[in-house]
Amino acid sequence: MEQFVCVRVVQAWGMDLSLFQFHGQLTWSVFFLNADRTIYGRYGSRAPSGTSGFKGNDRFVTLPGFRKAVEGALEIHKGYPGNKAALAGKTGPAPVARTPEAMPAAAGLSNVRQADGKSHGCVHCHQVQDWELLSLRAKGPVEDRVLWPWPMPDAVGLSLDPAERATVTEVAPGSAAAKAGLKPGDRIAALGGQSILSIADVQWVLQQAKEPCVVKGQVERGAAKVEVSLALAEGWRRAYSFADNLSLGWITRQRLAGFRCDAVGPDEKQKLGLGEKALALRIREISPDFVKDRNTSPKKAGLQKGDLIVEVDGRKDAMTESDYLAFLVQKKKPGGKVDLAYVRGAAAPVKVTVDVP
Amino acid sequence: MYFSGPAGSRVKGARKEKIMRKGIALALAVACVSMAQDRKDALRESLKDTAVGAGWFYDDLEAGTAEAKKSGKPMLVVFR
Incomplete structure (x- = not known):
């Protein structure tokens, strides 16, 4: 570590978002970079909640x-600046604003306020x-990359060894990775034209992918170097639910939806006389009163825990x-x-219109 | 600032003023650094973040960048 200047x-108040772009829900994120702002790589990955269980989120x-x-x-530093051009892709596109507190959604919030022109509160990374x-x-319109940010390699069918830089442990059958010919034991040396130091670097390349x-990419398979092409289809990021995402999930389900719900399984649908492909969302919880910015409209419209939503805007x-x-x-x-239609018990469906703040 | 009297004393006065200005600027800089340091120490204390190794730049990216420029070392920036 003494070979680095450690900071x-x-x-996140004042953080330069044109340089530091990372998964806001990480509990530990590292950038390796040159003093001239050239990024060498990233480290620190967090599995999405709901796929691995909360306790396992930092297992990477x-x-x-x-x-x-x-x-x-x-x-990389030893080869610098001869390799500078090859590192250009490690810096991201222009952010929404140069700093978190300059984003429109942050305006007026107590932790970004500078009443005296100097002091401010603590801006959390997830708030970015x-x-x-x-x-x-x-x-x-909001792109999928914002709602399903920083895809773990699982999203393309890759499981990587957390004790290595980016070594494949498993390839999901039928996945984009399987179709690209990736195999367990492959070491991903480069992806999207970038050298790969970590799983976070793989996530970075995926985050930028259209x-x-x-x-x-290029993988090392034993002594051989093999070129691979990952074909990513429309909607490939939607491999998991972001509803359980601690931050984005919270914001969307409390502020926008005003309730939490679960998709009803096939057996229950059959019992209810619903088709396998029918819409059936069971309300698990109406946003509680202590949530300051919750959407109160569903509660005011009469929706209750246990109600079954069977129609959304037709x-x-x-x-x-x-x-x-x-x-x-x-x-929206x-x-x-x-417009929602819901069923309560054996009663006929009820139609309500709720606000989307 | 205006100093009355013969030319020699005006020169001395101007020099004195310059020294005073520099002194005030230095005192202000020291006070600002000290206040910034106090804020960082308070933040560190409130976060119970006392296990950071010696030699780390704590919540001061500018100072870390300046040191990296001077030393030619790469930077390792941890967000925690």
């Missing part, structure tokens, strides 16, 4: 994996992600909670309304 940043942060990323960064979502939503697109095809939240974010402008 610890504990809050390990000392052996970190050590290997550190060694890789030092190798939340404010990006809310600022973009106010402006226009839909649909082909991401080219749509009757199956949805998950994540699909419903994405529908509100992407299809702030201040819009959504």
Whole structure:
């Protein structure tokens, strides 16, 4: 570590978002970079909640994996500035605003206020992600990359060893990775034209990937170097539910939906006399009163825990909670309304219109 | 600032003023650094973040960048 100048940043107020772009829900995120702002690589990955269980979210942060990323960064530094051009892709596109507090959605919040022109509160890293979502939503359509940010390699069918830089442990049958010919034991040396130091670097390349697109890479398989092409289809990011995402999930389900719900399984649908592909979302919880910015409209409209939503704006095809939240974010402008039909017990469906803040 | 009297004393006065200005600027800079340090120490204390190794730049990216420029070392920036 003495070969680096080490800096610890504990809050995000004033953070330069044109340089530091990372998953806001990480509990530990590292950048390796040159003093001239050229990024060498990233370290620190967090599995999405709901796919691995809360306690397992940081299982991708390990000392052996970190050590290997550190060694890789030092190798890049030795080759610098001769390799500078090859590192250009590691810096992201222009952010919504230069700093978190300059984002429109942050305006007026107590922790960004500078009453005396100097002091401010603590801006949390996850708020950067939340404010990006809310600022973009106010402006226009929100892309999937905002709702399903920083895809883990699982999204393309890859399981990577957390103790290595980016070594494949499993390939999901039928996935984009399987179709690209990736195999367990392959070491991903480059992806999207970038050298890969860590799982976070793989996530970075995936985060920038368009839909649909082909991401080219190079893997080391034993002594051989093999070129691969990952073909990513439209909607490839939607491999998991973002409803359980601690931050984006919270913001969308409390502020926009005003309730939590679960997709009803096939057996229950059959008992209820609903088709397999019918829309059936069971309300698990109405947003509690202690949530300051909750959407109170569903409660005021009479929706209750246990009610079964069977229609959303005329749509009757199956949805998950994540699909419903994405529908509100992407299809409804702030201040819009959504028509819902719900069933309570054996009664006939009731139609209500609720606000979407 | 105006100093009355013969030319020699005006020169001395101007020099004195310059020294005073520099002194005030230095005192202000020291006070600002000290206040910033106090804020960082308070933040560190409130976060119970006392296990950071010696030699780390704590919540001061500018100072870390300046040191990296001077030393030629790469930077390792942790967001926690």
